[in-house]
Amino acid sequence: MASEIKVKVIHKETIKPSSPTPHHLKNTSLSVFDQITSEVYVPLLLFYPISSDEVNNIDKRSLFAEKSNHLKISLSEILTHFYPWAGEFVYNSSISCNDQGAAFVEARVNCPISQILGQPDLVIQKQLVPNDIECRTKSGKGYLLLVQANFFECGGVAIGVSISHKIGDAYTLSKFINSWAAIALDSTTTTDVLPPAQFGAAASLLPPLDFLNSPQPPVEFVHENCVTRTLVFDASNIAALKSKAASATVPNPTRVEVVSALIWKCVMEASRSNLGFVRPSSWCQFVNMRKVLVQHSADDLLGNFFGHFVAKTEESEVDHDVQSLVAKMRKSFEELKVNFANGISGEDVLQLCKELGELIGKVDVDNYCSTSWCRFPFYKANFGWGKPSWMSMPAGAVEIKNIISLMDVRDGNGIQARLSLNAEDMAVVESNRELLTYASLNYEVRHNNSYLNFEDPTIWYPNLWNPTNETLH
Template structure:
């Protein structure tokens, strides 16, 4: 009898996460794309990316009453339509095995769903793609980091979720072939601004997109064949860890004392990002070593670097495309993963990128990853949107969101860093293999400065 009750409670709990209803429509640009812009050639670096969706979600707990009679879905749809007039490639379709976008104004998919649970129940969960344990059901089925059909799929897919408590979540998928994280954030900022101020479009010129073909025409080489690749089925664990600013300050003070004891002369002036990145890598490599019976495996840290401000001349922040590179810091011994050593390597690698004239001078992301995979390095990837004014600009007209995150990742050993909603720390979505995650979660050095988010 007790077993039946437990089973019944488990079934009810799972049902609470189910989608009650889901409707679909297509949103097209408010104004047609001019004939001379119908073909959007992708840059060399764009073509190096598989055609996978990047998935991000924004949560709003108590949406404020809209001032006009318009409904929330209509406000989002109308402002999205206006945004697509400027971001016109996003309403098109990939052609020629993904080498260019046919800007045919077919539109983006917009879903509206009703979810049979409260927002608070969802916020307890990690940003994993699983339907039951994570956020997967808040996106259209099978769209989280999924391979998109090259010729038929929308480049952007949106789902507006309504929770039983009145809270909402806006889930968006962008194909990585055409955008990086900075482009995604720029688009969301522009869309939110149009939604918040529908009659103020003329004052949003500073948020308009710029295109690589206008700024770096040599980067659009029609002879470069687009990468065709897929990623494995998920075999890792996704969790979230939070580093409060107070703990990061302790880490900094402890590291500065250690530097003095070690005779480090130069003043590192550690940043929050540097300290957290170095500690994450250090502890994850230590966890992998523990899982491997204490045998160190050659490893490499890949750190994403936005090139927009580093190129000579610099490119606008709203430039569309994959304009980031991977700094790569290989390590072969435990001594090489000391925090001061890792920070020194990160800075040196970034300095070497400053003043580069063209993205064509930089090794592509996928070829670089392929090179390290051939030498059997264990690869770790870290990216960050810390310092982006996320919680200040993503107001669609009903107030600030309470949480925002990229959902999961397409491969193992990934770290995605962002400021906490209250800006009192850094929250990190972590992907590690199960055995490595066990050791990682028990690492005393990590736990001295961070805590894991767990379901209550």
């Protein structure tokens, strides 16, 4: 399919805020969470098909121009609220809110949108999201927010958004998308549009640390020959899996817990099969710390505000079931809540990073890192064409081994899970009968061996997108 579908960029421009940022808001400090977050760009795709009635009664050229203009005007307006997103990154200390603007790209796709939705191909998806390198400003400095409006020959549109991880996590991105959509609908009374005071609040709780302001030595990662698969768990299968996973310890497991536990069980079995022996294993789950802190003031903090917990199995534990793995996850999450319910310090953040880095660095342990966008309300984003029929988080240029990403399906009850594993383990996982009882395989993308250099402000956190909103409750 990738050879048949073509995505052609036909226009690029810069969208500036509709009104200048006030002088007293011209600088937004980073928090410690922002500082430790890698300088990667995080993609999101939202698909909006067009109804059959509209298809038969439209002038596509006029429709595309109208939708493009609609997006640009509303984007300009929302940037007055999300003013740091139109600014410039000042290396690892702050955002200069200089109204540089956001990149806006318009593209045409030579197929109906149904062809993408019917066979979701990650190679094509990557072309529907703007590239931060190609959209550099003339001065060579990159935009923090990039938008690509993709218009299909049927009249449907896919909105591709790419943000610098430095300006926000999944929670913040969902706030931006829904606030932008609310403005596009002219919902001036909506509570989704946040006041400017919310930016910088995280830095007041967790001020930036000076030693993180200077570049650190590059971190080198060796990437194996990975295979990426997408698994879809529908609502009925998740309900059955919950019933199977329930125990006296965890009588009401969540969707994220049971899907994560089943995937963890299957990847451990694959590793054991290929190695011929049992290795200790760890499951690192990133968590939205706004749901952990008891202070209500944390609920609307914008930027990056995430932590993680780690559940472990030992070499002596040969057989695992979903129940026991769910219990391990819940126990680790509850410990995180106890430790940080009343607050978290910069020193705590650095200690979490250090511990995770040490764990990931162990060559005799199978480490799996999971991030979830479940329960973030991306499917509510209505720009005037109804709610999206599908959302996706396209992979980066190169996948890192043992990364698991979870997202909602449209009904809000099912889950689509994307796994990146080495080819040998994936071959065992994709034929696992227990897994295929609850999930359907969707598609795959293969990645060649590669050796990368990452310029990163810290050697601890991997290039991971962010925390689950469904805090395992």
